[in-house]
Amino acid sequence: MTPAVPAYRRLSVEERRxxxxxxxxxxxxxxxxxxxxxxxxAEAAGVSRPLVYRYFPGGKQQLYEAALRSAADELxxxxxxxxxxxxxxxxxxxxxxxxxxxxxxxxxFSALLQGGSVVETxxxxxxVDGVRRAAAVHILSHLGVADPGPRLRMTVxxxxxxxxxxxxxxxxxxxxxxLDELRDWLVEQFVAVLSVTAxxxxxTAALVQDLAVDG
Numbered sequence: 698m699t700p701a702v703p704a705y706r707r708l709s710v711e712e713r714r715x716x717x718x719x720x721x722x723x724x725x726x727x728x729x730x731x732x733x734x735x736x737x738x739a740e741a742a743g744v745s746r747p748l749v750y751r752y753f754p755g756g757k758q759q760l761y762e763a764a765l766r767s768a769a770d771e772l773x774x775x776x777x778x779x780x781x782x783x784x785x786x787x788x789x790x791x792x793x794x795x796x797x798x799x800x801x802x803x804x805x806f807s808a809l810l811q812g813g814s815v816v817e818t819x820x821x822x823x824x825v826d827g828v829r830r831a832a833a834v835h836i837l838s839h840l841g842v843a844d845p846g847p848r849l850r851m852t853v854x855x856x857x858x859x860x861x862x863x864x865x866x867x868x869x870x871x872x873x874x875x876l877d878e879l880r881d882w883l884v885e886q887f888v889a890v891l892s893v894t895a896x897x898x899x900x901t902a903a904l905v906q907d908l909a910v911d912g
Contacts, residue, residue: 717738718763718764721738722764722767722768722802723741724737724741725764726803726806729807733757735760765821766824768798768802772832773827773828775798776795776832776836784840784908785884785888788884788887789880789881792883792884793876795860796876797876799864799868800876806864806865829854833850837849841907848894848897849898852890852891852901856887863879867879891905
């Protein structure tokens with residue numbers, strides 16, 4: 698008996714677009730954006746180059762920005778942790794997701810944050826900065842601060858920058874130390890920088906006292 702041939706199903710516009718973005722993200726995860734061509738994307742998605750242009754008439758730049766926005770949405774969600782349990786444990790879970798993303802999208806993550814790509818524009822820079830700002834909003838929410846002062850805001854944003862820098866260095870160091878050790882180290886650094894800021898800022902000092910009770 699001849700096996701049945703699966704029926705061909707035409708993808709919807711959103712399904713096809715999602716397919717092309719998934720193929721692009723996979724390529725950008727392992728190669729710098731400037732090293733990925735539309736032909737590469739078409740081949741990875743199993744479609745023709747003209748079809749890629751049909752969905753992304755702006756070519757590689759539009760496709761890269763769309764893929765970057767998709768990755769940024771995923772990164773922003775990393776810090777979207779329920780406000781339950783000790784703060785340190787919540788940060789650890791958020792960093793597990795963030796560092797897991799870094800591990801999975803190593804080359805693409807480096808190209809994303811280090812800049813210098815031939816496809817970098819003010820729009821792509823704004824997308825990346827949006828991830829940082831969203832992370833800061835989530836962290837301040839975890840701290841339970843509705844109206845943070847400048848010192849606390851600066852401390853949180855400095856730590857986010859440190860997390861990014863550590864992630865890039867971790868990739869350069871062949872992913873050493875192990876992820877769980879890197880995660881714990883970064884959480885400890887956050888508590889440490891809060892303690893330093895607390896010496897100059899009563900608002901942060903109150904938070905550090907709460908953390909001591911919480912821990």
